Amino acid sequence: MKAPASEQLILLDLQAADTRLNQLTHAVRTLPQAVALTALRQETSNARALATSIRGELEDTKIEVARLENDAVTVAARIQRDRDLLLSSSNPKEIQGLEHELNSLLKRQSDLEDIELTVMERQEEIEGRFSGAAGRLDDLVVREAGLLAERDVRLGQLNREIGNLTASRARIAGKVSEPLLALYDKQRERYGVGAALLTRGISGGSHVALHESDLQAIRAAAPDDVVLCPDSNCILVRTDESGL
Numbered sequence: 001m002k003a004p005a006s007e008q009l010i011l012l013d014l015q016a017a018d019t020r021l022n023q024l025t026h027a028v029r030t031l032p033q034a035v036a037l038t039a040l041r042q043e044t045s046n047a048r049a050l051a052t053s054i055r056g057e058l059e060d061t062k063i064e065v066a067r068l069e070n071d072a073v074t075v076a077a078r079i080q081r082d083r084d085l086l087l088s089s090s091n092p093k094e095i096q097g098l099e100h101e102l103n104s105l106l107k108r109q110s111d112l113e114d115i116e117l118t119v120m121e122r123q124e125e126i127e128g129r130f131s132g133a134a135g136r137l138d139d140l141v142v143r144e145a146g147l148l149a150e151r152d153v154r155l156g157q158l159n160r161e162i163g164n165l166t167a168s169r170a171r172i173a174g175k176v177s178e179p180l181l182a183l184y185d186k187q188r189e190r191y192g193v194g195a196a197l198l199t200r201g202i203s204g205g206s207h208v209a210l211h212e213s214d215l216q217a218i219r220a221a222a223p224d225d226v227v228l229c230p231d232s233n234c235i236l237v238r239t240d241e242s243g244l
Contacts, residue, residue, distance in 0.1 A: 001226040003180040008226065008237050010175050011184055011195035017169040018188060024162045031158075033151035040147060044140040051133040058130050061123040068116040075112060079105045180226065187234050195235040200243035205232030219244050 082102045089095050173181055188194030196204030201215055206229060210218075214230045218238070221227050227236045238244065 001179060001183060002222070002224045003177060003226055005223045005238070007176055007180060008195075008235065009239070010172060011180070011235055012197055012237055014169065014172045014176065014184065015188070015193065015195045017165055017172060018194065021162065021165055021169065024158055024165070028155065028158050028162075031151055031154060033147055033154060037144065037147050037151055040140065040144050044137070044144055047133065047137040047140050051130065051137050054126060054130040054133050058123065058126045061119060061126055064119050065116065065123060068112055068119060072109065072112045072116065075105055075109045079109065183226065184235060187228070191233045193232055193234040195237055196229065196232070198229075198236045198238050198242040198244075200241065203229045203231060203234075203236060205229040205234035205236070215244065218242075 079102060082098050082105065086095060086098050086102070089098065176184070184194040191205075193205045198204065198210075198218070202209050208231060210230065218227050218236065223238070227238070228234065229236045
C-alpha cells in the first residue's frame with residue numbers, strides 16, 4: 001500500500017487519540033469511587049438488615065410490655081374488687097374464697113411486676129443496640145451519598161473528555177484516506193497498536209530495536225510505501241528521527 005508520508009504522519013496523532021481514549025474508557029470501568037461504592041453499598045445493605053432485625057426485636061418487646069401492663073391493670077382491678085367485697089361481706093365461706101383468690105391475685109401481680117421489669121430491662125438493652133445500629137446505618141448512608149457524588153463528578157469529567165476526544169479523533173481520521181485508515185484500524189484492533197514512530201531504529205510499536213535486515217528493507221522502501229513493524233505489525237511511521 002502507498003500513502004503520502006505526510007498522511008502517514010497523521011496516524012501518530014490518531015494513535016495518540018486512540019491510546020488516550022482507551023485509557024479513559026478503562027478509567028471509566030475502573031473508577032476507584034465506583035469500586036468503593038460497590039463495597040460500601042453491600043456494607044450499607046448489611047447494616048440496614050441488622051437495624052431492621054433489631055427494630056423487629058424492639059417492637060416485639062414493646063408489644064410484650066404493653067400486654068404485661070394490660071394484664072397488670074386487669075389484676076389490679078380484680079384485687080380492688082375482691083377487697084371491696086371483703087369489706088362488705090359477712091359470709092365466712094365467701095370471705096374465705098375471696099381471701100384465697102386475693103392471695104392468688106397478689107402473687108400474680110408480683111409475678112407480673114417481676115416479668116415486666118425483666119422485659120423492660122431487655123427492651124432497654126435492645127434500644128441501645130438499635131441506637132448503635134441506626135447510627136452506623138446513618139453514617140454509611142451519608143458516606144454512600146458523598147461517594148456517589150464524587151463518582152458522578154469524576155464520571156462526568158471523564159465522559160466530557162471522551163466526548164471531546166472522540167470528536168477530535170473523527171477530525172483527525174477525516175484527514176486520512178480510507179484505505180490507509182482501514183489498514184490502521186485493522187492493525188490496531190488485531191494487535192492493539194495501529195501506528196507507531198520508528199525512532200533511531202527502535203519501533204514504537206514493540207519498543208525494541210529492529211534487526212539490521214529489517215532496517216535495510218525499510219531503507220529500501222519508498223517514502224510513500226506503507227511499512228509494517230515486523231514485530232508488532234503496526235504501521236511504522238518514518239521521519240528524520242528514524243535513524244535510517
